[in-house]
Amino acid sequence: MSALIQLKNVKKTYKRGKESITIFDGLNLTIEQGDFVAIMGPSGSGKTTLLNLLGGTDRSDSGEINFDGERIDGYNEGQLAGWRARSVGFIFQFYNLMPVLNAAQNVELPLMLTKLSAGKRRANVETALKIVGLWDRAKHRPKELSGGQQQRVAIARAIVSDPKFLLCDEPTGDLDRNTANDILGTLQQLNQEMGKTIVMVTHDPEAARFAKRTLHLDKGVFAEVTQ
Amino acid sequence: MTDFDLVWKNLFRKPLRTILLTVSIFMAFLIFGILTSLNVALDRASESGSASNRLVVSNKINFTQSMPYAYVNRVAAIPGVTAVTYQNWFGAYYQDQRTSRFVGFAVDPETYMAIFRDEARLTDAERQAFLTERTGVIVGKSLADRYGWKVGQTIPISSNIYSQANGRRSWDMKISGIFTGAKPTDPTTAIYFHYDYMNETITFERDQVGTITVVTASPDQNDQVAKAIDANFANSPAETSTVDEKTFSRAFLKQAGDLNFIVTMVVSAAFAAILMIVSTTLVSAMRERTKEIGVMKTLGFSSPRVLRMVLGEAVLLSSLGAVLGLGTSAFILTGLSKSPVGSSFGDLSMSPVVALSGLALAVSLGLVTGAIPALSALRMSIIEALNRG
Amino acid sequence: MSLLNQTGSVIAMNVRSIPQRLWMSLATVGSIALVVAVLLGFLALANGFNQTLKGSGAPDVAIALRDGSGSELNSVVSREQIDLLGQGPGVRAGPDGRPLISAELVLIVDGIKKSTATKANMPLRGIGPNGLLVRPQAKITQGRMFAPGSNEIVVGAGLLREFSGFELGKTLRFGAQTWKVVGVFEAPGTVFESELWADAPVIQSLFNRGSTFQTARVGLTSPAAMPAFVKYVKDEQRLQLKAQSEQTYFADQAERSGLLIKYFGWPLGIIMAIGALAGALNTMYASVSSRAAEIATLRVIGFSGFSAFIGTMVEALVLSALGALVGVAICAMGFNGLSASTLGAGFTQVAFRLQIGPDIITQAVTLALIIGLIGGIFPGLRASQQRPLLALAT
Numbered sequence A: 001m002s003a004l005i006q007l008k009n010v011k012k013t014y015k016r017g018k019e020s021i022t023i024f025d026g027l028n029l030t031i032e033q034g035d036f037v038a039i040m041g042p043s044g045s046g047k048t049t050l051l052n053l054l055g056g057t058d059r060s061d062s063g064e065i066n067f068d069g070e071r072i073d074g075y076n077e078g079q080l081a082g083w084r085a086r087s088v089g090f091i092f093q094f095y096n097l098m099p100v101l102n103a104a105q106n107v108e109l110p111l112m113l114t115k116l117s118a119g120k121r122r123a124n125v126e127t128a129l130k131i132v133g134l135w136d137r138a139k140h141r142p143k144e145l146s147g148g149q150q151q152r153v154a155i156a157r158a159i160v161s162d163p164k165f166l167l168c169d170e171p172t173g174d175l176d177r178n179t180a181n182d183i184l185g186t187l188q189q190l191n192q193e194m195g196k197t198i199v200m201v202t203h204d205p206e207a208a209r210f211a212k213r214t215l216h217l218d219k220g221v222f223a224e225v226t227q
Numbered sequence B: 001m002t003d004f005d006l007v008w009k010n011l012f013r014k015p016l017r018t019i020l021l022t023v024s025i026f027m028a029f030l031i032f033g034i035l036t037s038l039n040v041a042l043d044r045a046s047e048s049g050s051a052s053n054r055l056v057v058s059n060k061i062n063f064t065q066s067m068p069y070a071y072v073n074r075v076a077a078i079p080g081v082t083a084v085t086y087q088n089w090f091g092a093y094y095q096d097q098r099t100s101r102f103v104g105f106a107v108d109p110e111t112y113m114a115i116f117r118d119e120a121r122l123t124d125a126e127r128q129a130f131l132t133e134r135t136g137v138i139v140g141k142s143l144a145d146r147y148g149w150k151v152g153q154t155i156p157i158s159s160n161i162y163s164q165a166n167g168r169r170s171w172d173m174k175i176s177g178i179f180t181g182a183k184p185t186d187p188t189t190a191i192y193f194h195y196d197y198m199n200e201t202i203t204f205e206r207d208q209v210g211t212i213t214v215v216t217a218s219p220d221q222n223d224q225v226a227k228a229i230d231a232n233f234a235n236s237p238a239e240t241s242t243v244d245e246k247t248f249s250r251a252f253l254k255q256a257g258d259l260n261f262i263v264t265m266v267v268s269a270a271f272a273a274i275l276m277i278v279s280t281t282l283v284s285a286m287r288e289r290t291k292e293i294g295v296m297k298t299l300g301f302s303s304p305r306v307l308r309m310v311l312g313e314a315v316l317l318s319s320l321g322a323v324l325g326l327g328t329s330a331f332i333l334t335g336l337s338k339s340p341v342g343s344s345f346g347d348l349s350m351s352p353v354v355a356l357s358g359l360a361l362a363v364s365l366g367l368v369t370g371a372i373p374a375l376s377a378l379r380m381s382i383i384e385a386l387n388r389g
Numbered sequence C: 001m002s003l004l005n006q007t008g009s010v011i012a013m014n015v016r017s018i019p020q021r022l023w024m025s026l027a028t029v030g031s032i033a034l035v036v037a038v039l040l041g042f043l044a045l046a047n048g049f050n051q052t053l054k055g056s057g058a059p060d061v062a063i064a065l066r067d068g069s070g071s072e073l074n075s076v077v078s079r080e081q082i083d084l085l086g087q088g089p090g091v092r093a094g095p096d097g098r099p100l101i102s103a104e105l106v107l108i109v110d111g112i113k114k115s116t117a118t119k120a121n122m123p124l125r126g127i128g129p130n131g132l133l134v135r136p137q138a139k140i141t142q143g144r145m146f147a148p149g150s151n152e153i154v155v156g157a158g159l160l161r162e163f164s165g166f167e168l169g170k171t172l173r174f175g176a177q178t179w180k181v182v183g184v185f186e187a188p189g190t191v192f193e194s195e196l197w198a199d200a201p202v203i204q205s206l207f208n209r210g211s212t213f214q215t216a217r218v219g220l221t222s223p224a225a226m227p228a229f230v231k232y233v234k235d236e237q238r239l240q241l242k243a244q245s246e247q248t249y250f251a252d253q254a255e256r257s258g259l260l261i262k263y264f265g266w267p268l269g270i271i272m273a274i275g276a277l278a279g280a281l282n283t284m285y286a287s288v289s290s291r292a293a294e295i296a297t298l299r300v301i302g303f304s305g306f307s308a309f310i311g312t313m314v315e316a317l318v319l320s321a322l323g324a325l326v327g328v329a330i331c332a333m334g335f336n337g338l339s340a341s342t343l344g345a346g347f348t349q350v351a352f353r354l355q356i357g358p359d360i361i362t363q364a365v366t367l368a369l370i371i372g373l374i375g376g377i378f379p380g381l382r383a384s385q386q387r388p389l390l391a392l393a394t
Ligand SMILES: Nc1ncnc2c1ncn2[C@@H]1O[C@H](COP(=O)(O)OP(=O)(O)O)[C@@H](O)[C@H]1O
Pocket: A014, A015, A016, A023, A041, A042, A043, A044, A045, A046, A047, A048, A049, A050, B383, B384
């Protein structure tokens, strides 16, 4: 297996007024192609910050971030946006669907960043919604869907443009046990059957069990717990 | 789905809010469309029927003061003058002085029709009849329609200035023809009749003419000819002032008041008001959407693209209001053109220039009102946006 | 808590929350202010013009014109007719013991309107010694009165304000004659201030008017003498004139200027008001939705829907009242007393000042409050229908 993502000696600080808080200093992490990593850790330990660095939505102060053999920490904003559109799918705790769009349109959103034809887009949207089992709700607005259904639409949105890499920030944090397990099962399926590399932040040890391995983050340092 | 679909859907996220904003914008463009068109029509009215090689000679004291009839031939003899005619304002009205006044001039038919053949179009038969009938009058189509006049009919035309030796203040005139304008839209609310018929019967101001129209060999000679005419009558009891037709009618229209100024003030006030309303509402509408914008950026929408969408939404909103407002004002103007008051302005309908400048205004309004939310969307960092609300 | 107390505290909460929507609220105030300012501008324009016309007419001066002529310009009055007028009932005697009649004639000369730099019609009025006696408002304030029989002119202060060409000391040419401006007179708030005056006989001879005049102003012993005099003129077959009180004469002219307001000022004001109303509604709906949780909580505690309605209503009215205040202030400082001129009924320019009065302020403020009222009612109804439970759901 080859490394999909590699963090080398990454430093990240936040400035709050005059104070600066160091979140990571000399962080190293390698995630193989096809891995499913759960990241756990106490609140404030830097899990979301890590996801932001991995997804190119925030910048490190120093160190290297490699994706598929390419350094992305040197990308400018536009390059990062393009890279995210091609390579990363995002799943949030609160789904973050567009309320004015129906399920199919929400899923189609990332395809607006591609040059696919209308017909191809429709086909992709259909495939993605079918994977998450919501094709019959394609015309529903987020308001008309349950939390679990909304998260499924969000997963469909994340995979519709077929990125290699999925980032999930507490994807089941807002859902009940059964629904959570459904969602996690879907993620696992995406990992196993479609080879998606997944990094998932979670508080929930049950959820972590769906991953191939779990990393514990505490005070900016990893302790690996392999299953 | 295209960017436009997305912009459109966002625009109608809160339909009531969008409708209310559209109403605001609609009202401002209604005001713009109507007032600007009125202004343009007035400007055009002052130019309609004015040719670049025609001058108007009037008494220097004021154009309501007359000049001796002898001036006509003396003006005609001045080098550079190719044709002259003359006219007297009659203060014409039909039956009721308060409600049915119109433009009426006593003219010399032959020279008048030679110069104004395009502005007052007649058939050859009508022209011939007017030349030969001493009591003949030609009436504009609008007036003929308004009063139901027919060719051959004899009508009493009264003057609020002159009276006849027998005490009557109305003259019986026989309609020789009904004229139309050069363009179908030109105002045709005037009558012209024989100077001689009036001159022989009035009690005072006999053998005086009101204004003299001069045709010059070419517009470049206008200044020179005008100076020569005025020099010719310098130091006489009736000195003259000679200007081109356009200047003459402009000055006359400006007397009522500075419509330009009023229109500018009112339109600016209306736009200042909607600018405030729309931009503050858009700022607060965009603030509600901060998180969504963060999500779009996370998905890989570039900041410039997000900026374009936000600006596009504002421009779409203002264009929507503008198109409705301009359309409605065009409709109202068409109706107004048909009313008795409106018809004297001639063509009131919205000119392409007004429509286009309205649309340009709409786009700039959109850009200005969208600027603040668009810039904040551009600058917003993803983490900040996602952390909010 | 009584309904009154409830309502009071909800109003206080509403008004205190205005700063949270500061910019939208300011935009509402601003747009209402502009509506008020525009409407008030037009009303002040018409009001100023009307007041000037109305201020010009005296109730005890009759003006006689040729029967059927709408204005002085089209009228002719002969020496004989003037003598006959003097025999009418109730005519006051002048200082010389003869009937107080000012026989006048008007002709139009060119001046230059300062604001547009274009030619404009100025009335040059020929008057006699009685001219000043029938216009007690008029006073020479600079220079002196023209000397009888000379080519001298006095100019009204209003005309000087708006038009150029007639400054004190200036020499003018009308036809072959030269004239000199020897004095400036003031007749505040009247149309006469927009006139040039010279000696009537001089004008008659220099402008070939023979011995005819155009109007006669007849001083009566009292306003009560007017009807009898008017009737005398009407019934006297040899006169063929129409007399009316100067007051009525100018009031009729003022009536026509109402058209500007009726067909221009009010429609514009109303169109703008609808635009501003839409803005106000948006602001108030935003207010209600931003306080949905707060209102719902109050409802849970036991506040009535009515108090939520009144709270929203008062907020809207406060905003519109502020807008009205600002609009009136803009007008009072920006337009009030501003000098303007337009073509009057006599086909000559009338200079006047924009004038704000209590009645027109009331009209404009009423429009603003109507915006506030409607802008508050619908959002207020929404607030009053806010279900108590929603607070727990969000
Ligand atoms: N934008 C920011 N500005 C300043 N400090 C931040 C910012 N984002 C996160 N932090 C701080 O960084 C630390 C890690 O935050 P985060 O990655 O969100 O933690 P977690 O997701 O593990 O709960 C926290 O102490 C948090 O307060």
